[in-house]
Amino acid sequence: MPNAIELIVDGYVRLNNRRALDDLRMQRRKLAVDLKARTGFDFRTTVQQIEEDIVVIEAGLARLDGAATS
Template sequence: MTLSVELIVNGYVRLRDRGALEDLLPHRRELLRQLRSVTGIDPGPIAEQVTQEISVIEAGLATIAPE
């Protein structure tokens, strides 16, 4: 899904839609928090993917100046 997130972030960056990018972060951070609290399975690979997605979103935010 990281490619999908990259495409979404690139679209928001082109539109200069900082608010939309800021809205993505809490969702991904909450998902990561929930993954880390799971027991009985290894959430490592999925947690790594979500961490990468958070990095992509943060990089997109860094390219758009706050208003």
């Protein structure tokens, strides 16, 4: 069963909404940077999940790029 980010990315790809995917990726990157800068708590699991989300988002962007060249 796909996780939430996969469903969101799939929806944006079907809608051909590159801007939403770019915004989502930037939000995730900023969140990862912010969490990595924090001290006093171990955010490694959360940061790992965010980085996995970014991989899914980038795959969606690649699908859009592939559809544009076809």
